[in-house]
Amino acid sequence: MFDIQEIRSQFTILNREVNGKPLVYLDNAATSQKPDSVLKVWNDYYTEINANVHRGIHTLSQLATEEMELSRRKIQKFINAKHDFEVIFTKGTTEGLNLIAYILTQKLKKDDEIIISYLEHHSNIVPWQLLCERTGAKLRVIPIDENGILQLNYLDEFLSEKTKVVSVNQVSNALGIVNPVEEIIARTRKNSDAYIVIDGAQSAPHFEIDVQQMDCDFFVFSGHKMYAPMGTGILYGKQEILEDLPPFHGGGEMIATCSFDGTTYAGLPFKYEAGTPNVGGNIALGAAVDFIEKIGRQNIQNHENALLEYAQRKLLELENIKIYGEKAKRVGVVSFNLEGVGISSDVGMILDKMGIAVRTGHHCTQPIMDFFNIAGTVRASFAVYNTFEEIDKLVEGVKKAQKMLG
Template sequence: MEKFNIDKIRADFPILKREVNGKPLVYLDNGATTQKPSSVIDSIVHYYTDMNSNVHRGVHYLSQISTDAFEVTRKKVQAFINAAEDKEIIITKGTTDGINLIATCYGRAFIHEGDEIIISAMEHHSNIVPWQMLCDEKGCKIRVIPMNDKGELDMDAYSNLFNEKTKLVAVTYVSNSLGTINPVSDMISIAHRHGAVVLVDAAQAIQHIQIDVQKLDVDFLVFSGHKMYGPTGVGVLYGKEDLLNAMPPYQGGGDMIKEVTFEKTTYNELPFKFEAGTPNIEAGICLNEAIDYINSIGLENIEAYEHDLLQYATEKLAEIPGMRFIGTAEKKCSVISFVIDGTHPYDVGVILDKLGIAVRTGHHCAQPVMDRFGIPGTIRASLAVYNTKEEIDILVAGIQRAVNMLI
């Protein structure tokens, strides 16, 4: 794209033309899920109209073209994150599925009683609970990287958490509740010096920041399609080939086998070893269109536009009396989380909804973050490539109206 054309981009998203409660939709809940461009929506219809068939198993025409389209997505993801091999790309149900796969399979093989796993104080529940389950099963221990009042991880404390028992670090790239961009490159280097492997949750980063898994030298990286303008029910686990080969499979069933007898089963090669059963085929194929859409704009253009929008929103919201931002890190991405003195986040959210403004309220599946700041929850406005400064102005006016009604 020669020039960033916000009007053209907004025209690509049909839902942005609708009204909610008689008001134009202002959609600021992109951290939960993004809206879909026409190219993705059309590709879903195209799959079921012209291609519908199971993949990897048929010699007939429809199966072959569906399989080819599904595998194009794998190669597209490989290029998008610069993986060394397409077999390092495992198609999952989403970020949560990918984390659980590693907790189960890597945990089963390489985590033992007394071992330690490091996570951060700002993790989504999906990057807390699977490790707790593993620790309950294995008798191992979780250690938590603390954060300061700005919502930044304490890197000195992080370095001091390592010992000979540390086996794995699981950390978010961008906090879904604070917007903090963590220094994952440095964190990976520190972990590797101590012999630990690293899983990065990129669910809130993949649509905003260019990611190069080889440059990062990350061991595992997970993300979801629906947060990057693609369908729900599909995601990606990237893993280094040697680690994936060393792990036992996640589930048993069709496609993940080489040979089955009643005496013994041998497993398929990567990536199919971790893809048991019929996948979400249409979502897998249509993720390709979502990546094409992001590439057509350019992540560097998206990052610059969203950074400018985030700064504008922060400045305008700061003018509201009683406004208190939760998460004021120096490096932030696309999320503004806040509370307003004398109001409850839920009440503000309900009033904003009546005005056609979609935000998220609550603990955002990050309850330990809210406990850290001594609050029940926040109001979260999360931005995407199709949001505008005019929408921010509408949000500010809506919040001021809510405050006047509630106080």
């Protein structure tokens, strides 16, 4: 049974007030709040274990290693990776994408091509631009239509023997649009041998992920958007590809042998995990997976879809509201503006005075904003603990902003 009040009771922060009002937290696409169970696991590591992993024979080091490797196996199951060593711990989606772009450097040459889309976060644009600068490759961008929907006929036009990388997000952080990654992958496989990278930062918290069925080469996501601590994330890569490519960072943990004459590298996953990892955070990421699985991903998806439908319907009952991507398939995000109000942050500040946390601005997606000829949007994004009553408060806040801003 899905009990929203029982779920909310697991998040102590939801009991606090902001500006004298009960907190209404609708900025989950930026970061989610953390349940007490996850915070307890994180705290228990530092108060009861606090040792480095893989490097000691003493009890605390053994415990730390066991707990972190258990977390890795939980994540393997969570995304249905074939092997646990295909799961690489990172600081988050941004580091994962930068890692991939760096280790692919030797695979690209002048005039090769990298395909991304107009819907990408800057983290899935800039690393590829840097790769183009290093190699002389060229960037090609799948356009969108007025609804924010990718125009995949351009993908077919772009794909060729020059295509070496196709990297797209599964869900747009700015608009909440769900992209047809399975179709993108199938079209790419049919027409090229490109590496396929999927940014799952906004999909992993919201619905089931199966990297084997998807048949991507890489899949990256962040822990802090799925109820885990900040500074945690995952890079999944197919075994044969990760074994073929060079390391990202050099240092401890990632070596098999090291001498002044040369170094050999450790096997997976340690080849890509140089240095001391975020042990407590990585263990807590496993606890976040436990939290999600206990509720059930289908239950989470059903609840968030209902919130989205309700929020869109209630906002569109107001006059002079523009929702971006309104007609596209979306998940958990309403990105909107008040017509005639040029600065979305003005709306955000009014809502904040009412205890309502939303995100305003370009959401690290300036090309999307340029496409719609706007500076930014107001973005309300949902998580499993949000309620319909909170949507009502958002709508009342928007009404107040309309009156105050004319």
